[in-house]
Amino acid sequence: MKYSAFLPGRVVHGSFCAIIFLFSVLSCQTEESKPQKIENSAAPRIISLSGCLTETLFDLGYGSMIVGRDVTSTYPEEAKAIADLGHITQLNTEAILQLNPTIIFLEEEQKTQTQALHSLEQAGITIVAIPTATSLNNALRIAQKMKTHLPIEEQTLKNLKQQITEDSLALGETLNPFTDHPKVLFIYARGAGRLMAGGKNTPAAVIIEKAGGINAIQSFDNYQALTPEALVEAQPSVILMFDTGLKSLNGKTGLEQIPGISQTPAFQQNRIVAMDGHYLTSFSSRAGKAAKELATLIHAE
């Protein structure tokens, strides 16, 4: 074994310099970007870790008080300007403290996904886990739960309730003339290699039923990989997809390439429906509108 005599010293020296360089670069970055912290301010500083909760906060007029959001909070458009904290499993505790929040909202079922909550709670931040459901008045329930932690006015809640009721009534009116219940197959796509069929008890299945359709797959829960045989067996009269999903297949021409698709009544009659994923399945305050829009699309002749 022969080792070079000049190499090690230089390497160690170099690494040492690299460490110092790294720290100096990082220090410049952190020193400059020091934001003003608001002390003793009455307005809450909110962090919302779910797209649906963020949307509800905007509905209630608290959008401007959100200082941080997770990666799924993309509606309304203003939400995208809020600091993005990434995915809930990868929360940066320090960055959250830097935002100086007073309250953090997340969905009940997200609680086990992150370990950062413990430290944040210790730092004196109120953490509120909100139960969510796939129902048209989900947003109202969320708002009521939020009201115990935020000074939301009774009138704001009433307005939200009224809006949700109106949307539900409008949905009922839309559904009234239809007598049929089309079989709708929901396909979750991320490129041609990753196609999943929506089974029972998925948010997609619930919204399909709200829109007067029948979920084409009744044999399994959750999502399973789509097979040509399952497609032919399901005989869907409508295929429902997220617009991003359809785009990932290069639209309808790409969809045709998938074995079994061209044998379905849905494809033969060109009944492919694409809608925004968050709008369709997050069960926010727009759920009634989404169901109504879906109802007109799946029943259209």
Added chain:
Amino acid sequence: MNSDYKSYLLSPLFLGVILLITLVGALFFGAYSMRFGEVWTAIFEASQDSTRFLILNIRLPRILLTALTGAGLAISGAAIQGLFRNPLADQTLIGVTSGAMLFAVLSIVLMGSLLTAFAEVFRQASVAIFAFAGGVATTYLVYFLSRKEGKTYVMTMLLAGIAITAFAGAITGVFIYLSDDQQLRDITFWSMGSFSGANWIQTGIVAPLILGGIFLLNRYAKALNAILLGEREATYLGIPVEQTKSRIILLTSLIAGVCIAMSGIIGFVGLIVPHLLRLLKGTDYHYLLKSSAIVGAIFLVLADTLARTIIAPAELPIGILTATVGAPFFLWLLIRSQQKSLAI
């Protein structure tokens, strides 16, 4: 550059000083911006404000956990390479990584349904507990498969490890297939490693295990040096080879298991850090085990400092960084080295 200078720079004492500088240095950086003076007062003055909380309860335990994990992964990698006399060996080979992965995935996928009966504290820790148990149990399976008539056959163990890894990978695949979208994301992020949830409890659990493990592994340096010559030769030299083998396997599986349980899978450290030191200083396990632990700690603390700052307010999974920063550096070293081949 003469060899005195070289051995001074690479001595465990000097590396230890660099580690200390790195640890203190890392304390000054994070997504939460503070001036140097603020960090200083936060540590040394007993005020009860938020910066003190942040430094002492968030940044410090995380840096220590990262350093311990780096040290644990690197030293167990070095010991395994020595035991197998194989430059490709690391924790993955004895099944601890794949076993931990399988059980972590199991825990993530079944968490919603089977574990609802348990307390929430347990549910949150279940991934770590499952991963640790899975890692250690799988290593033992590999170990027992390679034992015949009271002897452990290293070659059998190597192959059994590969087979068990493949098998565990397949079962993991089944659970990934069954997982929903949210679980799939949890799994993906877990397999890239992160220290984002570090706290004193985790650090407290890890510290005695890893420090004790490092101390005990160090005692097998002489035995590992002898095993380099071959197992029979080592026996002639008076080394209790069988005992050494089973102890080292036990220790490395415990160390690597607890590292993976706390932070997910962080590749590359266990494989590369020992090789780095071999390239620089040659194979002497008296030196290699200690120094691997120190350099592993330095490397991972630096990588984590980057992980928590470069894309703030979000955070990069550290497994991505260890490979993107470490691999080019190692390749550069490999090419610059005048050695014809890497010897164990």
